[in-house]
Amino acid sequence: MKQKTVLFSIFLIALISLQGKAQITDSTLFEFTESDTIQAIDSGIETELDIDDDLNSLFSDQMDSLVGSWAIQNKFNFDTSEVRLAGFPTDLPDSVYIQRLSDIEERVDLNYNKVVRNYIKMYTEKRREQVEVMLGLSAYYFPIFEETLDKYDMPLEIKYLAIIESALNPIARSRVGANGLWQFMYGTAKNMKLEITSYVDERRDPIKATDAAARYLSMLYGIYGDWHLAIAAYNCGPGNVNRAIRRSGGKTNYWEIYYRLPRETRGYVPAFIAAMYTFEYHQEHNLVPRYPEISLAVDTIMIDDYLHFNQISAKIDIEKEQLRALNPMYRHDVIPAKKSKTYPLVLPQENIMAFIDADTAIFAFERNKYFPNNTLVDPTTSNSSYFTPVDIKGKAKVIYTVKSGDNVGFISSWFHVRSSDLRYWNNIHRDIIRIGQKLAIYVPEKDKAKYEKANSMSFEQKQASIGKTVSPVKKEETKPLDPDYVYHTVRKGDTIWDIAQKYAGITSDEIIRLNELKNDRGLYIGQKLKIKRKG
Structure with a gap:
């Protein structure tokens, strides 16, 4: 080291x-x-x-x-x-x-x-x-x-x-x-x-x-x-x-x-x-800086072999949470170091000599448990709810325009990508996308031309491209509006919460109950929502 x-x-x-x-x-x-x-x-x-x-x-x-x-x-x-x-x-x-x-x-x-x-x-x-x-x-x-x-x-x-x-x-x-x-x-x-x-x-x-x-x-x-x-x-x-x-x-x-x-x-x-x-x-x-009531001095040790925070914590007097705090770049409590690629380990200054003195014992502690056959294995635990996107290096970017009837699941299946990747690439929150939205999708370079055609294909054609057929949907008869209620016509960008704010004395939960909705995903442009009884 x-x-x-x-x-x-x-x-x-x-x-x-x-x-x-x-x-x-x-x-x-x-x-x-x-x-x-x-x-x-x-x-x-x-x-x-x-x-x-x-x-x-x-x-x-x-x-x-x-x-x-x-x-x-x-x-x-x-x-x-x-x-x-x-x-x-x-x-x-x-x-x-x-x-x-x-x-x-x-x-x-x-x-x-x-x-x-x-x-x-x-x-x-x-x-x-x-x-x-x-x-x-x-x-x-x-x-x-x-x-x-x-x-x-x-x-x-x-x-x-x-x-x-x-x-x-x-x-x-x-x-x-x-x-x-x-x-x-x-x-x-x-x-x-x-x-x-x-x-x-x-x-x-x-x-x-x-x-x-x-x-x-x-x-x-x-x-x-x-x-x-x-x-x-x-x-x-x-x-x-x-x-x-x-x-x-x-x-x-x-x-x-x-x-x-x-x-x-x-x-x-x-x-x-x-x-x-x-x-x-x-x-x-009159703003006064607030400083933490803890020591500021730390040192960095360069690590050249696989090391788990549990191994360090077990052999020297330092909590794993402190190791995580000082080394926020390690996602699963593992330093994936090797001779050809070293990584830093930051420790409080008072722990540096203890680490150096016990380094052999630290690396050897339950070695086979953390690194079977001295290899990295897929992490089974994490100190955060991380999602690891696919690497976009070497991939071609295709821009897809969202159409009526599209959702994250459909689009990810048409382009053979994970839904989680699609969300990550495009900052999609709660699977909410809108008609006309431009989505960046990374596909194999050799297939770029094929996937670009998706923008000109019908929904049925896109489903057929993944071996699925679209069953004809029986059109439901439009129910007549109840004259005893006030109705709201859903517009682009509306959410149940937004709609509730427009009407005094009504809550989001009441709108959901009156219209037998589950959440915002049940809304569509032009929909008539029952709001409340006329006063």
Whole structure:
């Protein structure tokens, strides 16, 4: 083994239980007027922007999950008897925010408008406890980010993107499968040469993931020559940004293509600017960093043979949960190392010498149980509910347009792919797809032409291609509407919850019961739903 000393943060221990985003909506955080004038501090652009988006839930969910976890509550000091600074400023005039943003030395333009202001208020007033935890975490992570950004000659303020992406949680996992501090999706991570296997996920490695994020952002800046657009493309992909530019008549200012961008991306740059402001001026808002009450010193040992966390925990005084926290890149408690490919093992500094002294006993402990015949076997347990997508390397991408009557199961069978892969590639949640949606599907290169024909085939033809016939469906007679009830006609994008909000005194459960539905999947455009009796 080769020993290499690196200072790693034991902050990871406090984050081990954070596995994803809590889908929390708080519509009270933003109060928008009909229009607002953008004041661009550096660029000199002044234009009208209609403020009609309540975007807070798209960025506050990671923060909401942060302090609610057991690990954070137990590793950070949240004693209610602790003396904190009393009060904090509210209702500051716009001129204060504008002046402070102007005083920040930066290479990324800092615009100010009501969207930015409302994000600042979210950070400095509504989410103070979460922000104070992130301030504590930043003491470790920001030096890593800055060193990497400096390596690629990038603006150091790009480090604030990780606040928006993951709330500085190295094991954050979004509901659509983005992972790590920088929230890489599977395909992007593979393209950036991050290792993702059944055993290793480098999206969770703070150092390697940060390097990949810097390279990707540098590439995006090379395309657009504008950091706002590069940041937007990091969030929604260059294809969406290119379409927004094209639909805006070739305009390349973020604020001028604002409403051509996907909804989440509209708030991405304002949230980034607000995060930078909050961290730069946290003292002015009486925000005090909260640090974990644990040691910070750790070392890294390079491992050159298969090793299971249970073997380590059994022979030296360290809990397996602590090993998982310090080594979040290992997906099944297994380090799949060998002579030709070593992997790092991060340990508290006080455990390093114990590991070195007992290394022979550690590797030998129940060796055949964990590695029969000294080989890796398929993992049977995991420290998270991971799904491993197929590798898209060497595969051809086919774009399929969803038709009426399609569902995830049908489409996956027509293209001979797993439903779980189809969901992963296209960020499909709860199997919800819509007519006209474009789905990326990865198929063998040699079969690309065959699968591209699916877009011009009928449902019956696609079923026949997999050896299935479509039985004629007897058309049900349309039931007459009951004049004693109010009815709702289902429109594109409707959900039962959305419909219930439109009618006073009715709940989602009552709509389901009245119409004998199971869930949202029973809805179709044009359907007449019985809502309630006429008053």
